[in-house]
Amino acid sequence: MNALTLEGVNIAYGHTQVVHDVSFSVASGESFALVGESGSGKSTVLKAIAALATGWSGSIEVAGKPRSREHDKAFARQCQMVFQDPYGSLHPRKTIDTILAEPLQVHGLGNRNTRILDMLNAVGLDKRYRFRFPHQLSGGQRQRVAIARALMLEPSIMLLDEPTSALDVSVQAEILNLLKRLRAEQNLTYLMVSHNLPVVGFMCERMAVMQQGRIVEICDTAALRTGEFTSGYTQELYAASGGAG
Amino acid sequence: MAMLELENLRVSFPSAEGPVDVVKGISLSLGRERLGIVGESGSGKSLTGRAILKLINRPGVMHADRLEFDGIDLLSQSERQMRHLRGARLSMVMQDPKFSLHPVMRVGDQIAEALRCHERLRRRDVKARVIEMLEKVRINEPEAVARLYPHQISGGMGQRVMIAMMLIPKPDLLIADEPTSALDVSVQATVLDLIDSLVTDNGMGLMLISHDLNLVARYCDRILVMNAGEVVEECAAGQLQQATHPYTQGLLAAVPQMVEDRDELPVLDRSRWSGT
Numbered sequence: 001m002n003a004l005t006l007e008g009v010n011i012a013y014g015h016t017q018v019v020h021d022v023s024f025s026v027a028s029g030e031s032f033a034l035v036g037e038s039g040s041g042k043s044t045v046l047k048a049i050a051a052l053a054t055g056w057s058g059s060i061e062v063a064g065k066p067r068s069r070e071h072d073k074a075f076a077r078q079c080q081m082v083f084q085d086p087y088g089s090l091h092p093r094k095t096i097d098t099i100l101a102e103p104l105q106v107h108g109l110g111n112r113n114t115r116i117l118d119m120l121n122a123v124g125l126d127k128r129y130r131f132r133f134p135h136q137l138s139g140g141q142r143q144r145v146a147i148a149r150a151l152m153l154e155p156s157i158m159l160l161d162e163p164t165s166a167l168d169v170s171v172q173a174e175i176l177n178l179l180k181r182l183r184a185e186q187n188l189t190y191l192m193v194s195h196n197l198p199v200v201g202f203m204c205e206r207m208a209v210m211q212q213g214r215i216v217e218i219c220d221t222a223a224l225r226t227g228e229f230t231s232g233y234t235q236e237l238y239a240a241s242g243g244a245g
Numbered sequence: 246m247a248m249l250e251l252e253n254l255r256v257s258f259p260s261a262e263g264p265v266d267v268v269k270g271i272s273l274s275l276g277r278e279r280l281g282i283v284g285e286s287g288s289g290k291s292l293t294g295r296a297i298l299k300l301i302n303r304p305g306v307m308h309a310d311r312l313e314f315d316g317i318d319l320l321s322q323s324e325r326q327m328r329h330l331r332g333a334r335l336s337m338v339m340q341d342p343k344f345s346l347h348p349v350m351r352v353g354d355q356i357a358e359a360l361r362c363h364e365r366l367r368r369r370d371v372k373a374r375v376i377e378m379l380e381k382v383r384i385n386e387p388e389a390v391a392r393l394y395p396h397q398i399s400g401g402m403g404q405r406v407m408i409a410m411m412l413i414p415k416p417d418l419l420i421a422d423e424p425t426s427a428l429d430v431s432v433q434a435t436v437l438d439l440i441d442s443l444v445t446d447n448g449m450g451l452m453l454i455s456h457d458l459n460l461v462a463r464y465c466d467r468i469l470v471m472n473a474g475e476v477v478e479e480c481a482a483g484q485l486q487q488a489t490h491p492y493t494q495g496l497l498a499a500v501p502q503m504v505e506d507r508d509e510l511p512v513l514d515r516s517r518w519s520g521t
């Protein structure tokens with residue numbers, strides 16, 4: 001079964017349409033990437049799936065069920081999003097502990113103390129950061145809190161918007177290994193936005209390339225080994241990333 | 246003498262066990278060149294950049310034996326004098342661009358304000374310069390984007406607006422903290438070339454903080470590697486691949502490759518270095 005299916009999706013903010021006729025599907029347990037031009041609508045596609053952008057038409061199905069436009073609790077347990085902008089997505093006056101405990105509270109899950117400590121450990125944050133506020137952490141430390149928060153509810157689908165672009169390579173390696181291991185252990189599905197093609201090759205089986213609100217190509221990430229792409233734009237991105245060299 | 250001279254910079258924060266140093270005695274000098282700073286998350290890169298502009302907020306405290314910019318002793322400048330320098334000669338592109346932008350002001354007006362602090366221009370000329378700058382950072386439909394608010398632009402557009410704002414007064418020194426982390430590689434190249442042209446044509450000094458080792462190796466002259474508040478290695482940018490410090494080698498090994506056959510990426514053995 002498909003974890004996610006989008007068909008003919010158009011998305012607008014007010015009267016401005018920014019995403020045009022997007023269709024793709026992600027199989028359950030698959031890891032799928034959205035890459036492409038800055039401003040081409042990648043975050044917007046993720047937001048529509050997460051019901052954070054509501055001006056869409058077309059069809060979005062999550063685990064075989066049509067996606068509603070409202071926030072619902074069951075959906076939150078099934079599907080979580082990690083936002084591109086870690087600072088904006090963490091409440092400035094809540095401690096890391098509160099930020100991580102909240103989803104557990106809302107969904108009535110127990111064992112909070114152990115779960116929080118285990119999660120901090122999993123994302124490589126020392127427990128001394130637990131009672132700090134977001135502004136007392138470095139950029140990369142904040143991003144790890146955002147990833148930890150999304151993982152707290154053990155969702156089966158993760159929408160990851162540039163999850164490691166704020167991280168240095170060593171922490172990135174830890175987070176990518178963690179995401180990869182969790183996926184293998186729990187059969188998670190990932191829809192991941194990234195502009196880093198080697199990261200996409202490491203994490204994902206397939207990718208869709210976006211430019212100016214449209215998908216210009218969908219291909220296996222194995223193509224990154226050879227550079228054989230059908231769209232000129234993908235070839236340009238590949239060359240600017242240093243190709244296979 | 247170099248444009249920027251920094252000696253023995255320390256930044257500390259209070260904790261239950263007394264003050265903790267997160268930057269532990271950094272010295273550097275920067276001429277009209279491109280200096281790259283790399284290092285693990287939390288190693289003190291951003292705080293070093295902010296300290297140079299004297300932007301460490303309470304309860305943080307900074308100390309330096311010397312901090313001089315173009316012969317000006319920054320340590321003895323008042324906050325008012327610093328603000329003046331920051332608007333015109335010293336610029337910093339912050340790591341969280343959308344957070345650093347004013348949330349209820351149109352992005353075009355924010356860039357215009359940065360320009361007006363620096364030059365007296367007619368209204369029409371200001372507008373033209375703002376649009377021109379947005380074009381230079383490859384924003385499509387710049388007139389329309391100039392009228393948007395920060396929450397209406399994408400992550401990468403926010404980063405480019407911030408860069409436009411910092412470059413428009415043509416600073417002498419630019420500290421760029423992860424300026425292109427949200428940009429696709431193609432736009433990234435354009436933006437870095439633009440910054441580069443200010444270094445070559447106007448003699449701007451650049452401090453480029455980035456976790457992208459390849460990018461820093463390509464765009465800088467010299468690289469400092471930071472770990473836990475200290476500089477552990479310094480090398481010419483072209484020599485990064487031959488770095489000798491095990492920490493730097495660890496970072497290099499962690500970079501995913503386009504043709505990647507490793508199932509798992511190597512991670513640093515943190516117990517070998519003290520954490521922050």
Ligand SMILES: Nc1ncnc2c1ncn2[C@@H]1O[C@H](COP(=O)(O)OP(=O)(O)OP(=O)(O)O)[C@@H](O)[C@H]1O
Nearest residue numbers: 013018038039040041042043044397398399400401
């Ligand atoms: N709240 C909003 N209101 C109006 N327009 C918006 C809003 N959010 C995004 N947009 C516009 O939608 C377009 C796509 O933005 P989106 O954030 O999806 O891009 P992206 O592909 O994620 O880019 P990046 O790689 O830079 O993050 C942009 O032109 C942006 O200005």
Ligand SMILES: Nc1ncnc2c1ncn2[C@@H]1O[C@H](COP(=O)(O)OP(=O)(O)OP(=O)(O)O)[C@@H](O)[C@H]1O
Nearest residue numbers: 136138139140258267286287288289290291292521
């Ligand atoms: N307000 C604060 N109170 C206490 N500690 C702080 C505060 N701000 C920063 N720190 C700590 O100082 C250290 C250095 O932070 P800095 O932001 O300079 O790191 P960085 O090298 O820029 O990391 P990144 O690559 O993740 O952005 C971090 O361990 C951080 O947790």
Ligand SMILES: [Mg+2]
Nearest residue numbers: 043084399400
């Ligand atoms: Mg985005």
Ligand SMILES: [Mg+2]
Nearest residue numbers: 138139291340
């Ligand atoms: Mg930083």
